[in-house]
Amino acid sequence: MTARGAKTRDRIVEAAAGLMRTHGVGGTTLDDVVSASDVSKSQFYRHFPDKTALVRAVIEYVGERKIAGERERLEAVRTLDGLRRWRDAIVHDNALYDGRYGCSLGSLANEVADQDAIARTKLEELFAAWQELFAQVLGRLQRDGIIPQDADLAQLATGFVAAVQGGYLLAQTSRDVTPMATSIDMAITHLQLLARAERDGSGAGDDHSRSGTAR
Amino acid sequence: MTARGAKTRDRIVEAAAGLMRTHGVGGTTLDDVVSASDVSKSQFYRHFPDKTALVRAVIEYVGERKIAGERERLEAVRTLDGLRRWRDAIVHDNALYDGRYGCSLGSLANEVADQDAIARTKLEELFAAWQELFAQVLGRLQRDGIIPQDADLAQLATGFVAAVQGGYLLAQTSRDVTPMATSIDMAITHLQLLARAERDGSGAGDDHSRSGTAR
Numbered sequence: 001m002t003a004r005g006a007k008t009r010d011r012i013v014e015a016a017a018g019l020m021r022t023h024g025v026g027g028t029t030l031d032d033v034v035s036a037s038d039v040s041k042s043q044f045y046r047h048f049p050d051k052t053a054l055v056r057a058v059i060e061y062v063g064e065r066k067i068a069g070e071r072e073r074l075e076a077v078r079t080l081d082g083l084r085r086w087r088d089a090i091v092h093d094n095a096l097y098d099g100r101y102g103c104s105l106g107s108l109a110n111e112v113a114d115q116d117a118i119a120r121t122k123l124e125e126l127f128a129a130w131q132e133l134f135a136q137v138l139g140r141l142q143r144d145g146i147i148p149q150d151a152d153l154a155q156l157a158t159g160f161v162a163a164v165q166g167g168y169l170l171a172q173t174s175r176d177v178t179p180m181a182t183s184i185d186m187a188i189t190h191l192q193l194l195a196r197a198e199r200d201g202s203g204a205g206d207d208h209s210r211s212g213t214a215r
Numbered sequence: 216m217t218a219r220g221a222k223t224r225d226r227i228v229e230a231a232a233g234l235m236r237t238h239g240v241g242g243t244t245l246d247d248v249v250s251a252s253d254v255s256k257s258q259f260y261r262h263f264p265d266k267t268a269l270v271r272a273v274i275e276y277v278g279e280r281k282i283a284g285e286r287e288r289l290e291a292v293r294t295l296d297g298l299r300r301w302r303d304a305i306v307h308d309n310a311l312y313d314g315r316y317g318c319s320l321g322s323l324a325n326e327v328a329d330q331d332a333i334a335r336t337k338l339e340e341l342f343a344a345w346q347e348l349f350a351q352v353l354g355r356l357q358r359d360g361i362i363p364q365d366a367d368l369a370q371l372a373t374g375f376v377a378a379v380q381g382g383y384l385l386a387q388t389s390r391d392v393t394p395m396a397t398s399i400d401m402a403i404t405h406l407q408l409l410a411r412a413e414r415d416g417s418g419a420g421d422d423h424s425r426s427g428t429a430r
Contacts (some may be wrong), residue, residue, distance in 0.1 A: 024326055026241005100329050109388045110325040111239055114315050123388050153398050162381025162398030169380045170373065173324045173338050182370050183377030190401060193408035200415040 003201055009047045009057075012037040017058045021101050023056055027110045056119050063126035066105045067133075074133040078140055087184045090164070091177050099171030100182065104164045105130075127161060133178060134160040138191075147191050148198040156191070163187040224262045224272075232273045237315050240270055240326045271334050274323055278341035281320045281350075288404040289348045293355055295407060302399045306392050307377070314395065314425075321380045342376060344406030349375040353406075362406050369407070378402040394404040 001009070015037035019028040030051055034044045049052040073086050101107060105126055113120040134157035141147045147156075167180030216224070221366045227359030230252035234243040245266055249259050262271040288301050316322060320341055328335040349372035362371075 005387055007234070016290070022329070024330065025327055026239055026240055026326065027330065050397075102325060102328075106384055107325055109384060110317055111241065113317075113388050115239065115242065120388060120390070127385060127388055156383065158394045158397045159378070159401035160377055161375070162385055162394065162401075164336075164381065165384045166377025166379065166381030167323055169324060170342060173328050173335060173342055175335070179373045179377065182373045183381075186371065186374035186377075186405060187401070188406045190408065193405065193412055196412055196415075198409055200411070 005047070006040055008043055012039060012044060012047060013057045013061045014056070016054055017062050017104075020055075020058055020108070021062075021104060025108065030054070052116055052119075055108075055112055055116065056122065059112065059119055059122050059126075061106060062104045063122065066103075067126060067129050070133055074137050077137045078144070080141070080146060080188060082190070083137065085186050087181065087188065091181045091184070094168065094171055094180060095177045098175045099168075099177050100175065103165060103168040104171040106168055131157045131161050141191065147195050150198075151194055157184055159190070160184075160187050220262075223254055223258055226253060227259060227262060227269070228272045232277050232319075234257045234322070235270075235273055236277075239325065267331055267334075268304055270323075270327055270331065271337065274327065274334055274337050274341075277319045277323060277376070278337065278409055281318075282341060282344050285345055285348055287323060289352050292352045293359070295356070295361060295403060298403050300329035300350065302396065302403065305341065306396045306399070309386055313390045314383075314392050315390065316380060318380060318383040321383055346372045346376050356406065362410050365413075372411075374405070375399075375402050380388045 012033060016028065016033045019036055020030055020077065023032075030044070033054065034041055037044075054118060073089060077086055105123070109120075109123045109127070113123055131154075135153045138147065138151070138153045138156050142149060142153065161176050163183045163186065164180075167183035170179035170183065171177045227248060231243065231248045232240075234247055234251055236248075245259070248269065249256055252259075289303060292301055293299050294395065320338070324338045324342070339359055347368075350368045353362065353366070353368045353371050357364060357366060357368065378398045378401065379395075382398035385394035385398065386392045
């Protein structure tokens with residue numbers, strides 16, 4: 001591809017990502033994208049034979065930006081207070097839209113995962129990359145004795161990604177970021193309680209109820 | 216509306232709900248719905264002037280079924296083991312589709328919330344109803360001394376809804392319900408650790424790190 005061709009392609013993908021974020025994938029037509037990116041139809045079809053190809057390119061574009069942003073923030077986290085600052089930052093970003101549109105990546109996953117196996121696989125890789133960033137944070141917390149040595153980092157990292165995604169959805173639905181902050185808080189407090197349970201000398205998982213009425 | 220008219224309307228909504236679950240709202244045309252519900256176009260338009268009206272009816276239909284199902288299950292929960300059985304049941308249901316389609320309610324929320332204020336408000340009410348079911352479970356656990364008296368039931372209930380929704384999305388993206396089970400497990404284990412922290416006599420929230428390196 002020529003440099004000029006690559007630039008045209010980038011412009012199309014960027015315009016499509018913006019439209020799909022606001023109107024959803026289903027609510028965005030190729031005509032909308034052609035118009036918003038200020039290219040001719042023939043230029044458009046030179047880069048993207050169909051909507052499926054365009055959506056895949058949007059997932060790459062959106063996903064790489066999201067993961068790069070999260071990498072920059074999460075790589076700096078060394079403490080539970082650092083995790084709280086990360087939480088403040090993503091909640092703050094989402095508050096700029098009053099929670100509208102949800103997670104750029106999660107929204108695409110919800111709409112596209114069942115429709116296109118190649119897109120789904122790419123989305124799965126992106127979520128795995130995000131989860132790995134959490135696992136690395138948790139690994140540092142573990143190394144520094146902030147969370148227990150026997151904590152299952154992969155499972156906790158899954159819980160963090162889910163708390164973030166569920167939080168985005170609740171914020172989107174209520175136009176209020178409070179439930180997003182609450183759900184991520186619960187995940188962070190969970191780490192704190194794990195540390196305390198270990199410190200207090202009781203292993204997890206051996207006792208379901210303090211009243212003895214569990215059945 | 217005549218009884219026959221109501222029956223036609225129900226058939227349209229049911230067909231639309233099925234198509235939108237599989238193909239998304241954006242991937243479902245009114246022609247698809249007319250064809251799948253075996254009505255004439257004029258019959259269809261007698262009930263639904265446009266897609267927006269149809270989508271709102273689908274949200275009511277899907278939401279009421281989802282909340283009724285969850286009410287039936289969650290009303291029976293009295294213990295942490297009961298919560299684990301509830302978790303097993305929703306994960307099992309989702310495993311029947313290998314995680315495809317995500318949460319019937321969450322998927323609609325993701326796609327529709329930003330496009331139609333009336334639909335968004337209905338979705339918000341449905342999520343609030345689901346959260347209230349969790350708050351009632353947590354209230355019973357609290358009453359029976361299974362979780363601490365000072366636990367914030369509304370916040371924990373938000374955390375549960377988010378863990379469920381995030382879990383559905385990860386399952387949908389990975390075609391595997393394991394991350395859904397993991398994320399809900401984290402929420403349940405959190406309750407267990409809350410109980411233990413209280414029993415061990417240390418209040419939550421006053422101590423972020425056992426190593427003293429938090430900053």
